[in-house]
Amino acid sequence: MLETTPDLSVSTVAEIVRLALAPVFLLSGIGAFLNVLASRLSRIVDRSRDIEPRLLASRGREHDRWIGDLKVLDRRMSLISWATGLSVTSAILTCLVVILLFAANLVRTHLGTEIAWLFMASMLAIGSGFAVFLIETTIAARAVRIRSELLQHTVDEADQAA
Secondary structure, three states: OOOOOOOOOHHHHHHHHHHHHHHHHHHHHHHHHHHHHHHHHHHHHHHHHHHHHHHHHOOHHHHHHHHHHHHHHHHHHHHHHHHHHHHHHHHHHHHHHHHHHHHHHHOOOOOHHHHHHHHHHHHHHHHHHHHHHHHHHHHHHHHOOOOHHHHOOOOOHHHHHO
16 A cells, blocks of 8 residues: 655646645634634733722622623633634644645555545634634623713713813
8 A cells, every 4th residue: 555656756746735735725824813813812811901900999880790791701711712722723634634645645645535534624623613713702792881871971061171
């Protein structure tokens, strides 16, 4: 089954590179998605750090509101972590696809089935990462609440002049 060939022609290597190009572009997309996830996680961490002193200084209903906000942020952090893990898993599987594309041609073996399974697993992982990301963004959108007293707040003209 294994047949080694010490001298690969330039055209053979060029064909392997051409085949490996699509998964490499997929890796670029996964990298961009990981950047989005890291940015969201950073904003969530910053927001939670901003809330902590306010929580400690608050009492009553305001304290309960800050606790609720922190619980939502904690849930979002967990979801972002899951999406990140799934995306990195997809990237690793995609790297294995590229490696096996080269290895199969180098040693002249038939790894088409294995490569297909790895690629499908990679697509399942990134698809799951996108689904978890959708859940996180839905939670974030629901968490953005503007308190009714702020929406109804008016400024007296006498206060504006001062």
